[in-house]
Amino acid sequence: MYIQGPPGAQPEEDTRTPTVFTSLPRMGSATPIRSICRYCGNYIITVTSPVPGVLTWLLCTSLFVFGCVLGCCFLPFCVDSLMDVKHTCPVCRQELFRYHRL
Template sequence: MPINYLCPYCGNYVVTVTTPIPGVLTWLLCTGLFVFGCVLGCCLLPFCVDSLMDVSHTCPVCRRELFRFRRL
């Protein structure tokens, strides 16, 4: 969820922009599915599920990453 935050780079009080990005959990699930036989593209399913990805919070004014929520 986006949060209200004071950007340390531009000094504005902003609501962050959230973006899902692949993280360690996503890659581990993909590798695990591949090892257990999902070789025809099913192993890429974790990259389509936002709840399995890390979340990057960025400032909408200066576009710099403020912090990242890591699932694992």
Template sequence: MTAPPPPSAPLPPPPSYEETLGSNNSAQNPPKGGQPPPYPHPGPAIYVQNQVAFYDQPVHMVCPSCGHLIVTHIDRKSGTLSWISCGTLCLLGCWAGCCLLPFCIDAFLDVDHNCPNCHALLGSYRRL
């Protein structure tokens, strides 16, 4: 390791925008003079599905599939709560069509979150 430059010596300028976005492969871009680059290049971001909280509203996130900054597209589908509510209403005597109301109310439906760019399924929110 080398000693830091004296206080009177000017610091080298930071790398340009193009240099920071350049390749992380040191074999393709060897450092000048055998010294390490002044700033380490960040690695790729890793996203774990369980770290993102999916609810019944769209989520602002980076898609782990395509890497774009997105707001998720949500699809509402009938799930366990919808069917249990429908069966309960049938048992209570609402068999003439009122038992189908849980399939029309958003509070009873499950939600799937998809990427609007690559259409990958990013996560789901299940009521039950």
């Protein structure tokens, strides 16, 4: 059911401004950065944690192919500098972005 206003009345204009969310740039850093969390809105320093990425899996596969079959092929999973870095908010624990090594 549509209810109209009084005759001759002008329709109300939408004066709300749209909310624009800006994301962090895709280029990042392996070290914690200062930012505004897009989920909770707090000014934070990100918490970083290493996670396996493409480079880690490629190195693991390469080591396996070249004969490191006794578990040595899993060595890239133990070296943080060979893994991607996940940046999270310390307040709401949401993942903000990932720094990809490859």
